[in-house]
Amino acid sequence: MTDQDIAGLQRRLAEFAAARRWEPYHTPKNLAAALSVEASELVEIFQWLTPEESARVMEDADSAHRVTDEVADVLAYLLQFCEVLGVDPLKALAAKIERNEERFPAP
Amino acid sequence: MTDQDIAGLQRRLAEFAAARRWEPYHTPKNLAAALSVEASELVEIFQWLTPEESARVMEDADSAHRVTDEVADVLAYLLQFCEVLGVDPLKALAAKIERNEERFPAP
């Protein structure tokens, strides 16, 4: 397994979509909606669990697989969204952390 | 700006949360909910736009900033969620892409 870095994954996702002629569907608006739908599928796994049960979700093989699968889907749409709009997600997060460290100094 | 790789960002997010004693709030259930809330804030930017307008969202400085900011928030909660559950998001996505390439061969 190679190309696990962000840029490599983005390239593979773009090739996958292009081969299936999905680009017309991949507007930023649609990709944002798809991202939120996948995030909700992650929430669904936890919706009736107590906080304590939610912390043990990886102990069950089926739940663990479901969680990992939904994480992949969320990341897939986030990366495709960033790709079509030219946003660098790691740079965006690094900048945000720096802003937050200035705005909310640790007690 | 250093530590922009995934593991570095996860460490900075963990330190930020620990310094503010937020760990008790960061259950997988709560982090999944927070992730979905941030994904919806991304959707909100696009909700009344046409597909064409949505493709030009980065041309306006304010919208571009809002988009970048929400991408950072989505990624922040995704990485924190993965951290507390021990999920490797890049590995999860790489595995999913491989599965999809087998299941849905390109036409």
Added chain:
Amino acid sequence: MTDQDIAGLQRRLAEFAAARRWEPYHTPKNLAAALSVEASELVEIFQWLTPEESARVMEDADSAHRVTDEVADVLAYLLQFCEVLGVDPLKALAAKIERNEERFPAP
């Protein structure tokens, strides 16, 4: 079919949940999460459609059934959420419309 008014539906939903001993799961937090998950399932139906296609979604019997089913799920969780917190949803909306009519006078 009787009891289709809001109060009647809320009573039937409460009886349904009580008979299955689901009350402990029906915290306001969990019901809000479930509501948002169902709202996302509604979004999912439309996520790759153009605005024009989305306007014709009831012409296909399968899509029409899916839409109606998700509307039912969203309303079910909204009513159960309101029931456990003692919120009157119709009164809340009427009050909001009045506030909006004052705040945003028609041009």
Added chain:
Amino acid sequence: MTDQDIAGLQRRLAEFAAARRWEPYHTPKNLAAALSVEASELVEIFQWLTPEESARVMEDADSAHRVTDEVADVLAYLLQFCEVLGVDPLKALAAKIERNEERFPAP
């Protein structure tokens, strides 16, 4: 305060939108997205609360107002969505409850 029934509220929402010439924006796709965004704003109120804290959310006047306001927003978009697609939300829910009572008999 009159017209608090569902049909009356739908008429007032439709008049409000028409007076501001919002109809072109109110595609089923956009209204479903707006509904999910409002549902997430409801989730946001609860995202860091324990189950116990979430049950006491109406005791604080500010939280109570926020909850009521978001309930109104969710219901507003649900009713507008149903209006543009010709779905009767109460009938949809009554039918679903009947189906569920058959499919999942009480123990």
